[in-house]
Amino acid sequence: MLGRCRRRILLCDLGEPRNRRAAALHGYLTRDGIAPAAFNACGRSELARYGVKTRACGVTDARPVDADRYRLSLGDGSEEDARFLLIATGVVDDLPAATGFEECYGRSVFHCPYCDGWEWRDRRLAVFGRAAEASRLALGLKTWSADIVLCTAGDRISRGARARLSRNEIAVQTRRIDRLEHEDGALKAIVFESGSSIERDAIFFSTGQHPQSDLAVKLGCALTSRGTINTGTRCDTNVPRVYVAGDASRDAQFVVVAAAEGVKAAVAINKALQAEELR
Secondary structure: OOOOOOOOOEEEOOOOOOOOOOOOOOOOOOOOOOOHHHHHHHHHHHHHOOOOEEEOOOEEEEEEEEOOEEEEEEOOOOEEEEOOEEEOOOEEEOOOOOEOHHHHEOOOEEOOHHHHOHHHOOOOEEEEEOHHHHHHHHHHHHHOOOOEEEEOOOOOOOHHHHHHHHHOOOEEEOOOEEEEEEEOOEEEEEEEOOOOEEEOOEEEEEOOEEEOOOHHHHOOOOEOOOOOEOOOOOOEOOOOOEEEOOOOOOOOOOHHHHHHHHHHHHHHHHHHHHHHHOO
């Protein structure tokens, strides 16, 4: 959108999006099922026609030079000046430490039922995470499957939560997980430290996440109670000329939402530039 507004844009991207391990992205009308790498390649080809420059590196630092300009230090050692910053660095999921999670991530281990629940409907599912949040995730997954097991890795569940899980026929395993048995990332069973195991087809986990970049925090952007960047309706922050779009700023963490927020931020940035340029 900023390219279509004839703005001079530099896109810095390490090429490591949150969903790079996924086979496909979902919930994006007309792009449902496309591989993340193919989606990004399509986007880059469209950017080129509007003269948007891209650079395969990250931004290591940003500091104000004066009232209307920032100086950016890039990962390749160069520096660039910018009148506005749009940060869309997203978040990184905190994977459980048990053996096998890393190998299964994106293949049979997922964090979002809206993104991957349909593909695993009516299968044998497990939920992993701390009791309170994982309990909510387990209950939510009943929309996609009747066979749900909640694994809390030793975390205790309140009596009320356990009763509700029982009413909804969700089994609870409080034993700690030793490893995941899998074949090339396809989950076969969850093995506990006791040596016992349960067969499962997929796991959905809720173990937290953290920002992929601390750039917004370094610049002084305020945070929400959930630790994400606090943004306004136009994706603006409390720091002048700094906007944030995507997973780093909102609870609804979907590609289609990130794209929409990017457009809103672009329009706001263009209008701000117009206000400075027009007499």
